[in-house]
Amino acid sequence: MAFWSRKKSSESRSYEVVQSAPDFAALLGLQSNISASGVAVTVNSALGVPAVFTAVNFISGTLAGLPLHIYRKTKTGRERVSSPMARLLHDSPNPEMSSFDWRKYGFDQTLTGGRQFSYIERSNRGQVVAIWPLDPGKVTVSLDGYKKSYRYGTTKYAASEILDIPFMLRSDMVGHFGPLSTCKDAIGQAISATKYGAKAFQSGGIPPTVLQGPFVTGAAAQRASEDVQRTMQRLSDEGKNVLAMPDGHRMERMGFSPEEMQLIELQRFCVEEIARIYSLPPVFLQDLTHGTFSNTEQQDLHFVKHTVKRWVEQFEQELNLKLFPRGSNQYVEFSVDGLLRGDIKTRMEAHSVAIQNGIYTPAHAAERENAPYHPEADQVFIQGGTMPVGEVQKVAENDS
Numbered sequence: 001m002a003f004w005s006r007k008k009s010s011e012s013r014s015y016e017v018v019q020s021a022p023d024f025a026a027l028l029g030l031q032s033n034i035s036a037s038g039v040a041v042t043v044n045s046a047l048g049v050p051a052v053f054t055a056v057n058f059i060s061g062t063l064a065g066l067p068l069h070i071y072r073k074t075k076t077g078r079e080r081v082s083s084p085m086a087r088l089l090h091d092s093p094n095p096e097m098s099s100f101d102w103r104k105y106g107f108d109q110t111l112t113g114g115r116q117f118s119y120i121e122r123s124n125r126g127q128v129v130a131i132w133p134l135d136p137g138k139v140t141v142s143l144d145g146y147k148k149s150y151r152y153g154t155t156k157y158a159a160s161e162i163l164d165i166p167f168m169l170r171s172d173m174v175g176h177f178g179p180l181s182t183c184k185d186a187i188g189q190a191i192s193a194t195k196y197g198a199k200a201f202q203s204g205g206i207p208p209t210v211l212q213g214p215f216v217t218g219a220a221a222q223r224a225s226e227d228v229q230r231t232m233q234r235l236s237d238e239g240k241n242v243l244a245m246p247d248g249h250r251m252e253r254m255g256f257s258p259e260e261m262q263l264i265e266l267q268r269f270c271v272e273e274i275a276r277i278y279s280l281p282p283v284f285l286q287d288l289t290h291g292t293f294s295n296t297e298q299q300d301l302h303f304v305k306h307t308v309k310r311w312v313e314q315f316e317q318e319l320n321l322k323l324f325p326r327g328s329n330q331y332v333e334f335s336v337d338g339l340l341r342g343d344i345k346t347r348m349e350a351h352s353v354a355i356q357n358g359i360y361t362p363a364h365a366a367e368r369e370n371a372p373y374h375p376e377a378d379q380v381f382i383q384g385g386t387m388p389v390g391e392v393q394k395v396a397e398n399d400s
Contacts (some may be wrong), residue, residue: 033181035188039195043112046180049190051274051285058284060107063311064100069334081330085128085323089332094121102133107311109136110167111278117150118163128323131163143174162300163318183277190270213249224249243370249268279307304336312336337368358382 035041046052070086071078080086093102106116117139121130140151141164148159168178180187215221228243228251237242245251268289275282280297282289312334319332337347351365363378 034185035184035191037185037188037192039188039191041180041184041187041191043180045191047112049187049194049270049274051189051271052180054285055110055274055278055280056108059278059280059307059311060104060111062308063107063315064102064104066312067337068099068103068332069335070330070332073283073329073331076111086130088128089319095116097133099316102131103315105133106165110165112178112180113137114176115163116163116180117152119152119157120161120163122161139272141174143172148174159175160322163322163393165315179277186270186273186277190267191275193266193270209251212251213246279310279322308336355381356383 034043035149039045047056068089070081070083070089071079090099092098097105102118106118109116113136115136117134119132119134120128121132123129134152138152142149142151148164148266150157150159150162150164163299167179168177168182170176213221213224214226231243235241243251268287270284271285271287275285275287281302283299284303316332316334324330347369352367355362355365356379361378361380363373363375366373366377
C-alpha cells in the first residue's frame with residue numbers, strides 16, 4: 001500500500017511514495033481496503049485465511065531454504081568463491097540473524113504488503129560487511145529525476161545501498177502493487193466465507209430464523225426470542241436437535257443454509273483464486289480435488305519452472321546489481337537443486353547419469369552430498385561403449 005505526493009521543482013520531477021499500512025492509506029481516502037464483500041482486507045486479516053497463510057509461508061520458506069552461493073567466471077567455466085561476502089549470504093547476513101531468517105522475512109513482506117527492503121552496510125573501503133532488513137512500512141521511496149533514493153527514519157540512502165524486491169512495480173517505477181491489496185475482492189470473499197462458516201458452527205449449524213406468534217407487546221416478543229435463543233444454545237451444547245414450541249408459535253428459517261449456499265464449493269473456489277494470485281498450483285495449498293498421481297508431479301515441475309524461477313532471478317539480479325561493481329566476474333546464484341534435498345533417489349539417479357556421461361567426477365558428486373572426499377575418485381569417468389559415429393567403421397575394419 002502506498003500514497004504519492006509531488007514536489008514542485010523547476011529542474012527535475014520528484015515523487016515520493018510512502019510505504020504505509022493499508023489502514024492508514026484507507027483513512028486518508030487514497031485507497032480503500034474495503035472489499036466488495038464489505039470486509040476490510042489487511043495483511044493480518046488476509047493471513048487469517050488458511051490458503052493465504054499457506055501460500056505465503058510455502059513460497060517464502062522455499063526461497064529462504066535454497067542454497068545461495070557466489071561464483072567466479074573462469075576460462076574453463078566457473079568456480080565457487082569462498083569469501084566473507086559468500087559466507088554472509090549463505091550463513092548470516094548480519095550478527096543477529098541467519099540467511100534463512102533474513103530471506104524468509106523479506107519474502108514474507110513481498111508476498112503480503114508487496115515489497116521488501118534491506119540496507120547494505122559497507123566499510124570505509126566499500127566492502128559489504130552486513131545486510132539488514134528494513135520495515136517496509138517505514139521506508140519512503142523518492143524519485144529525483146531518474147534516480148531513486150530511500151528514506152528510513154531520518155536517514156536517506158542511495159539506491160545502491162538498498163536491496164529492493166517489489167511484487168510488481170507501478171508505471172512510475174516507484175510505487176508498487178501488493179498482492180493482498182490489489183486482489184482485495186478475492187481475499188475479502190475468502191475472509192467472508194471463513195467467517196460465515198465459523199458462525200454457522202457456533203450456532204450449531206442452525207441458520208438465522210424468525211419466531212412468529214401471538215405476541216401482545218414488543219417486550220414479550222423480545223423475551224420469547226431470548227428464551228428460544230438460550231434453548232437453542234443449550235440444545236446445541238447437549239447435542240440435541242429437538243425444540244418444543246408453544247401452541248400458536250412457529251419458527252421459519254431466514255436466509256440460506258451452508259449447503260444451499262454451497263459453502264464448501266465456495267471455499268474451494270477461494271483456494272483456487274488465491275493459488276492464481278501467487279501462481280501456485282493448488283496442490284501446494286493442500287487442495288487435491290483435481291490432483292492425480294501424474295498431474296501432481298507436473299504441478300511440482302510447474303512450481304519450480306514458473307513460480308520459483310521468477311523470484312530466484314529477480315533476487316539474484318538485485319544482489320548482483322547492488323553487491324558487485326559493473327563488469328565484475330563474480331555473481332550470486334541460487335542452487336535450485338536444493339529442492340531435491342528430500343528426494344534421495346532422484347538425487348542419486350541424477351549423480352549417476354552425470355558421472356557416467358563425464359559431466360562431473362564422483363568426488364564432485366560426493367561433495368554435493370557432503371560426503372567424504374576420496375582423491376582417487378577425483379577424475380572424469382565415461383561409459384566405454386559410446387564412440388563417434390565415424391569411428392564405428394574403423395573399429396569394424398580393425399576387428400576383421
